[in-house]
Amino acid sequence: MSSGSAGSARSADTPPATQAHDDITLPPPGDVAEDEQRLAQIAQMDPQEQVSALAQLYDRLSRMLRETGD
Numbered sequence: 001m002s003s004g005s006a007g008s009a010r011s012a013d014t015p016p017a018t019q020a021h022d023d024i025t026l027p028p029p030g031d032v033a034e035d036e037q038r039l040a041q042i043a044q045m046d047p048q049e050q051v052s053a054l055a056q057l058y059d060r061l062s063r064m065l066r067e068t069g070d
Helices: 002-025 029-043 047-069
Strands: none
């Protein structure tokens, strides 16, 4: 039974560390809001236009992730 307590203590330590890491890598809130608006616009486009728009958004987000990873 004491091993169960140790397991739960380990689980309790993991989420805060993960949360702190997520906070560091997230873009500023304004960027996220702009991306959400862009996705809403893309959803209203014709399927052919969506492919190009999503590719551009993917490229931008990939670039941001690479820059934050360095």
